[in-house]
Amino acid sequence: MFVSRFPFTARFPQSISFSAGDYFLGLRKENDHWLYVFHEDGRLGAVPTNYVEESNFKSPEDMCKIVESAVAAMSNQEIYEKEKILSYLRELRRSLVSDCSNVNLPSLPVRNKTRQSIKPIDTHSSTTAKKISVSREETKNVTVRAPGVSFLMLDKLRNSTLASFGRCVNGFVKMLKVLSDADPQLTTLSSELVSELLDPNPTVRRSIYVRTEDWKGLQEHIAHLERRVKDQQECSWPLVEDDTTVISDLDAFVELLCNADPDMVCTCLSNDRLPLALSYLYQREKRALVRRFYLLVTVATCHIQPAVWPVYLDSGLPMEIIREIKFSDVGFLDFILDLRVLTVLLTKSNRLPVNLQNELNESFFDCVFGRISRSVTDEENSINDKSPVTDAMRRLYVSDTKLPQTQGDGIAKTTSSILLLDTFVQFVCAANRHFCTSHSTPLTPIMNTMLNNHAATRDLIERLLYIFNRDVDPLNLDGVLFVRKLRGALHEGFDISSQLYSGFLLYEDPNNESGMGLFAKSRRLSSTQSSASENGAGAGEVSGSGEHVNSAGESGVHVSGSGKSSHHRTGLTDATLRLAPDTPRNAARKLVADIFSNRDTANLIYRNDVKVVIDVIIRQICDLPANSPNLAEFLFCMDKVIRNTDYMSRSGGPYRLEDLLEALHGVEFSANTSSALNSRDFTTSRSLRLTNDLLTLLSATTH
Structure with a gap:
């Protein structure tokens, strides 16, 4: 096998073009300067020897498949000394199957410098031999099928x-x-x-x-965006473009990203071409409609190809979005997309650039909380909930239950407001990953913002406690499904240039007089469970990591893509691991623990809600085994609740103290059994340590 060191553009007959890092199977040495090879994408041709080098990166199994592909590709080609090459490939395959070392592999054949002279033969014999040869070739073509x-x-x-x-x-x-x-x-x-x-x-x-229409379409869209970047860089005046055409092209690109083979999209986006082009174009673009589709493309690519996250983080895109949130009055839908892009980037990164970390300050979070608070109470631009726009937005909400109905005096919020709040909660949880709350550090910007009496704080806490009770991670995002639902709802019944894309028409029900939190009457709802929703809408959908999943009623067909799970499990940032290694990895549990890490923020949670938190923790302690990593996280949260609330000083005594002690002793007994001692790992040891700390704390405060 050979791998290319540099890119090469073919300018000679029988030569082929290639990029750096491409792999070839050597077929024959033409001379001192050229090799006749089989490219892994199916092409045959000559490459210069000084552009390639030998490589042992491929496994024998992969090489056998490449050899078979090369044999199939040569079957219909007229190649000089073809039988000699085929003989070499058969011998190479036998050597690979028998697990021979590279030393025993057959040597590469060398092209003869002079062709053998052709002796004259009679015409009848020549015609007969040609017919036999054609007949054998046809028989071979029938039995051998080209791969792919x-x-x-x-x-x-x-x-x-x-x-x-x-x-x-x-x-x-x-x-x-x-x-x-x-x-x-x-x-x-x-x-x-x-x-x-x-x-x-x-x-x-x-x-x-490279032979599929989807690949060609992806390459054309990326090349088109790169040409737009080049035009804007070289021209000192803005080009006159038709908005409908630009939006149609971007919308077609979004559709292709969501519907194409995720492994193909990952392969196509393996470099930084698209992220750099999108970042530049978004910063230079003034039209809100076009900017929105740039963000849609960004969300889709971030969820499909993890390799682009660092490129987006180091580009000017996050800083431009933060500037837009702080200083611009963006539309409702644009605000949701801005938060979604930041959520994805903050969720997937373990460390942030210094300039981006500095921008995540109290002033920025105050703008976000203030915008959410205004969206809950503002009725100036609201529309009737029966309008077609709101009907379309209802399809954006992916829930495992039905939409809430009117209950008592309260009227449930519209789906657009629910989508906004879910996006807001996910953003706060993602940003909170990059802040560490401990006894040795001051309050984080998020905690300080929550103390500023924003109306959104109550909605955030209500939704957070609901997620905490369900034991899910709000950062298990399915971005492709989000983009597909958003795009589909915006298109339904509207022209692409209609007012639907203005983004200012999506507001809550003007008849809602309730001053309660947004989820006061709809705690049953959840948009975090998006894999089986609304009559099997997720059947056969493409998950954010490049894996194809079916609904429950399908036959279980699975096509391996990039080999990653359908959801990305979020971890802790480097700073958090260093300052507080026991911090929960689950984003909801970390935010709950951070709120209870200080008495001022702990007082934001009502006493009855504190009892709910204790009920959830006791239930999980009783249900989870000692070696479960989630057990240590719930024990960590319980420690914060006891230390920073009036749990131990209530007039009626501590709430469910006996149940808590019984659950803790159960963990202690389970961790100290003979079988657990023989197979004790770090997780069990940490759970046992946190359990002993809680028992010591309870013993000290009760006496």
């Missing part, structure tokens, strides 16, 4: 139906099953196509990408 056919067929199906890749996979597999059942002669072919499609090894799939 299933992916090409699937690409045609997806571009014809414009459905998501996951749904096309399900439909394609079921169609092949019907064919194999109807005609036994097609059983072998159907099985081969399905096996190739579901093969977790991506070598064949990625070699076909």
